[in-house]
Amino acid sequence: MANLSNSLFLVLLLAALPWTPTLNAKKPLISRHDSQKQTVTNIQFYFHDTPSGNTPSAIKVAEAPSSANSPTLFGNVLIVDDPLTETPDPKSKEVGRAQGLYAMASQQELALLMTLTYQFTAGEFNGSSIVIVGKNSVMHKVRELPVVGGTGVFRFARGYALASTYSFNTVGDAIVGYNVTVIH
Ligand SMILES: *[C@@H]1O[C@H](CO)[C@@H](O)[C@H](O)[C@H]1NC(C)=O
Numbered sequence: 001m002a003n004l005s006n007s008l009f010l011v012l013l014l015a016a017l018p019w020t021p022t023l024n025a026k027k028p029l030i031s032r033h034d035s036q037k038q039t040v041t042n043i044q045f046y047f048h049d050t051p052s053g054n055t056p057s058a059i060k061v062a063e064a065p066s067s068a069n070s071p072t073l074f075g076n077v078l079i080v081d082d083p084l085t086e087t088p089d090p091k092s093k094e095v096g097r098a099q100g101l102y103a104m105a106s107q108q109e110l111a112l113l114m115t116l117t118y119q120f121t122a123g124e125f126n127g128s129s130i131v132i133v134g135k136n137s138v139m140h141k142v143r144e145l146p147v148v149g150g151t152g153v154f155r156f157a158r159g160y161a162l163a164s165t166y167s168f169n170t171v172g173d174a175i176v177g178y179n180v181t182v183i184h
Protein backbone atom coordinates (compact mmCIF):
# COMPACT_ATOMS: atom_id res chain seq x y z
CA MET A 1 0.00 0.00 0.00
CA ALA A 2 2.76 2.36 0.96
CA ASN A 3 4.73 1.39 -2.17
CA LEU A 4 1.72 2.00 -4.41
CA SER A 5 1.12 5.52 -3.06
CA ASN A 6 4.87 6.23 -3.32
CA SER A 7 4.93 5.30 -7.01
CA LEU A 8 1.70 7.23 -7.62
CA PHE A 9 3.40 10.25 -6.01
CA LEU A 10 6.40 9.76 -8.32
CA VAL A 11 4.18 9.60 -11.41
CA LEU A 12 2.39 12.81 -10.39
CA LEU A 13 5.72 14.49 -9.67
CA LEU A 14 7.14 13.58 -13.08
CA ALA A 15 3.97 14.74 -14.81
CA ALA A 16 4.34 18.11 -13.13
CA LEU A 17 7.98 18.62 -14.21
CA PRO A 18 8.43 21.04 -17.11
CA TRP A 19 9.04 19.36 -20.44
CA THR A 20 12.46 20.07 -21.87
CA PRO A 21 13.19 19.28 -25.51
CA THR A 22 16.04 16.84 -26.04
CA LEU A 23 18.25 16.95 -29.12
CA ASN A 24 17.99 13.78 -31.14
CA ALA A 25 21.25 13.22 -33.02
CA LYS A 26 19.40 11.59 -35.94
CA LYS A 27 16.88 14.42 -36.30
CA PRO A 28 18.49 17.83 -35.72
CA LEU A 29 16.14 20.78 -35.23
CA ILE A 30 16.73 22.29 -38.66
CA SER A 31 14.17 22.77 -41.39
CA ARG A 32 14.72 23.93 -44.94
CA HIS A 33 12.62 24.82 -47.88
CA ASP A 34 13.42 26.31 -51.24
CA SER A 35 11.97 29.68 -52.06
CA GLN A 36 12.36 31.37 -55.43
CA LYS A 37 10.03 34.22 -54.54
CA GLN A 38 11.93 37.54 -54.68
CA THR A 39 10.62 41.02 -55.15
CA VAL A 40 12.50 44.08 -56.39
CA THR A 41 11.20 47.30 -54.88
CA ASN A 42 12.20 50.86 -55.70
CA ILE A 43 11.41 53.52 -53.08
CA GLN A 44 12.04 57.24 -53.26
CA PHE A 45 11.82 59.70 -50.41
CA TYR A 46 13.54 62.77 -48.96
CA PHE A 47 15.65 62.77 -45.79
CA HIS A 48 15.70 65.89 -43.62
CA ASP A 49 18.80 66.18 -41.39
CA THR A 50 18.62 69.23 -39.12
CA PRO A 51 21.50 69.70 -36.65
CA SER A 52 20.60 73.38 -36.04
CA GLY A 53 17.86 75.19 -34.10
CA ASN A 54 15.93 74.52 -30.91
CA THR A 55 14.62 71.12 -31.95
CA PRO A 56 17.49 69.51 -33.89
CA SER A 57 16.91 66.10 -35.45
CA ALA A 58 20.65 65.33 -35.37
CA ILE A 59 22.61 65.84 -32.14
CA LYS A 60 26.33 65.59 -31.55
CA VAL A 61 26.97 63.09 -28.74
CA ALA A 62 30.76 62.68 -28.96
CA GLU A 63 33.89 64.14 -30.49
CA ALA A 64 37.65 63.77 -30.17
CA PRO A 65 39.70 66.64 -28.64
CA SER A 66 41.03 67.29 -32.17
CA SER A 67 37.64 67.18 -33.97
CA ALA A 68 36.95 70.89 -33.75
CA ASN A 69 40.27 71.63 -35.53
CA SER A 70 39.72 69.00 -38.22
CA PRO A 71 38.64 70.38 -41.63
CA THR A 72 36.61 67.17 -42.08
CA LEU A 73 35.25 67.17 -38.47
CA PHE A 74 36.98 63.79 -38.07
CA GLY A 75 35.73 62.06 -34.91
CA ASN A 76 32.30 63.69 -34.48
CA VAL A 77 29.48 61.27 -33.67
CA LEU A 78 25.81 62.25 -34.07
CA ILE A 79 22.58 60.47 -33.11
CA VAL A 80 19.72 61.20 -35.50
CA ASP A 81 15.98 60.82 -35.75
CA ASP A 82 15.32 62.42 -39.13
CA PRO A 83 11.94 62.64 -40.86
CA LEU A 84 11.55 61.05 -44.30
CA THR A 85 9.02 62.75 -46.56
CA GLU A 86 7.42 62.30 -49.94
CA THR A 87 8.81 65.48 -51.53
CA PRO A 88 11.71 67.86 -50.68
CA ASP A 89 9.21 70.12 -48.88
CA PRO A 90 9.65 69.49 -45.11
CA LYS A 91 5.88 69.94 -44.74
CA SER A 92 5.09 67.21 -47.26
CA LYS A 93 3.71 63.88 -46.11
CA GLU A 94 5.97 62.03 -43.65
CA VAL A 95 6.54 58.45 -44.75
CA GLY A 96 9.09 57.37 -42.15
CA ARG A 97 12.02 58.18 -39.88
CA ALA A 98 15.74 57.50 -40.23
CA GLN A 99 17.07 56.62 -36.79
CA GLY A 100 20.56 55.69 -35.63
CA LEU A 101 23.92 57.32 -35.80
CA TYR A 102 26.52 58.65 -38.14
CA ALA A 103 30.14 59.52 -37.51
CA MET A 104 32.61 61.71 -39.39
CA ALA A 105 35.00 58.94 -40.38
CA SER A 106 37.39 60.44 -42.90
CA GLN A 107 40.51 62.62 -42.62
CA GLN A 108 40.56 63.34 -46.37
CA GLU A 109 36.99 64.52 -47.05
CA LEU A 110 33.68 65.17 -45.33
CA ALA A 111 32.45 61.58 -45.20
CA LEU A 112 30.17 59.80 -42.79
CA LEU A 113 29.88 56.25 -41.63
CA MET A 114 26.08 55.87 -41.65
CA THR A 115 24.39 53.20 -39.53
CA LEU A 116 20.69 54.02 -39.80
CA THR A 117 17.35 52.23 -39.70
CA TYR A 118 14.85 53.73 -42.15
CA GLN A 119 11.53 52.89 -40.51
CA PHE A 120 8.46 53.44 -42.68
CA THR A 121 5.41 54.83 -40.89
CA ALA A 122 2.89 55.34 -43.71
CA GLY A 123 1.78 53.88 -46.99
CA GLU A 124 2.19 50.30 -48.15
CA PHE A 125 5.49 49.85 -46.24
CA ASN A 126 4.15 51.16 -42.89
CA GLY A 127 5.76 49.11 -40.10
CA SER A 128 8.60 47.78 -42.28
CA SER A 129 12.17 49.02 -42.27
CA ILE A 130 15.45 48.89 -44.15
CA VAL A 131 18.92 49.20 -42.65
CA ILE A 132 21.71 51.13 -44.39
CA VAL A 133 25.34 50.85 -43.27
CA GLY A 134 28.11 52.46 -45.29
CA LYS A 135 30.24 55.40 -46.30
CA ASN A 136 28.53 58.61 -47.34
CA SER A 137 30.90 61.09 -49.04
CA VAL A 138 28.49 63.98 -48.65
CA MET A 139 30.25 66.36 -51.06
CA HIS A 140 29.77 63.95 -53.98
CA LYS A 141 26.76 64.55 -56.19
CA VAL A 142 25.49 60.96 -55.93
CA ARG A 143 26.52 58.53 -53.17
CA GLU A 144 25.83 54.83 -53.24
CA LEU A 145 25.11 53.21 -49.88
CA PRO A 146 24.49 49.52 -49.23
CA VAL A 147 21.17 48.28 -47.88
CA VAL A 148 22.20 45.43 -45.59
CA GLY A 149 18.88 44.18 -44.25
CA GLY A 150 15.32 44.94 -43.32
CA THR A 151 12.21 43.95 -41.41
CA GLY A 152 8.56 43.36 -42.25
CA VAL A 153 8.03 43.21 -46.03
CA PHE A 154 11.77 43.94 -46.34
CA ARG A 155 12.96 40.80 -44.51
CA PHE A 156 16.18 39.51 -46.10
CA ALA A 157 16.51 42.82 -47.99
CA ARG A 158 19.70 43.63 -49.81
CA GLY A 159 20.27 46.40 -52.28
CA TYR A 160 21.53 49.92 -52.62
CA ALA A 161 20.50 53.50 -52.05
CA LEU A 162 21.49 56.38 -54.29
CA ALA A 163 21.60 59.53 -52.17
CA SER A 164 21.79 62.99 -53.67
CA THR A 165 21.79 66.28 -51.75
CA TYR A 166 18.83 68.44 -52.69
CA SER A 167 19.77 71.43 -50.53
CA PHE A 168 21.99 72.37 -47.59
CA ASN A 169 22.81 75.48 -45.59
CA THR A 170 25.81 76.88 -43.73
CA VAL A 171 24.70 75.45 -40.33
CA GLY A 172 24.69 71.93 -41.73
CA ASP A 173 20.97 71.33 -42.32
CA ALA A 174 20.50 69.14 -45.37
CA ILE A 175 17.69 67.70 -47.46
CA VAL A 176 18.77 64.58 -49.31
CA GLY A 177 16.88 62.66 -51.99
CA TYR A 178 17.02 58.87 -51.67
CA ASN A 179 16.41 56.39 -54.45
CA VAL A 180 16.49 52.91 -52.90
CA THR A 181 16.42 49.62 -54.79
CA VAL A 182 16.04 46.42 -52.75
CA ILE A 183 15.55 42.73 -53.40
CA HIS A 184 13.60 41.00 -50.61
C1 LIG B 1 0.85 52.67 -39.56
O1 LIG B 1 0.68 51.49 -38.79
C2 LIG B 1 0.37 51.74 -37.42
C3 LIG B 1 0.43 50.43 -36.67
O2 LIG B 1 -0.22 49.41 -37.37
C4 LIG B 1 -0.98 52.43 -37.36
O3 LIG B 1 -1.30 52.71 -36.01
C5 LIG B 1 -0.91 53.72 -38.13
O4 LIG B 1 -2.18 54.35 -38.17
C6 LIG B 1 -0.44 53.48 -39.55
N1 LIG B 1 -0.20 54.77 -40.18
C7 LIG B 1 -0.61 55.08 -41.41
C8 LIG B 1 -0.35 56.47 -41.85
O5 LIG B 1 -1.18 54.27 -42.12
Ligand SMILES: *[C@@H]1O[C@H](CO)[C@@H](O)[C@H](O)[C@H]1NC(C)=O
Pocket: 042, 162, 179, 180, 181
Ligand atom coordinates in the same frame (compact mmCIF):
# COMPACT_ATOMS: atom_id res chain seq x y z
C1 LIG C 1 16.36 55.39 -59.17
O1 LIG C 1 17.25 54.30 -59.28
C2 LIG C 1 16.86 53.40 -60.29
C3 LIG C 1 17.79 52.20 -60.20
O2 LIG C 1 19.12 52.56 -60.00
C4 LIG C 1 16.90 54.11 -61.65
O3 LIG C 1 16.46 53.22 -62.64
C5 LIG C 1 15.97 55.32 -61.59
O4 LIG C 1 16.09 56.07 -62.78
C6 LIG C 1 16.32 56.23 -60.43
N1 LIG C 1 15.33 57.29 -60.32
C7 LIG C 1 15.65 58.56 -60.09
C8 LIG C 1 14.53 59.52 -59.99
O5 LIG C 1 16.81 58.91 -59.97
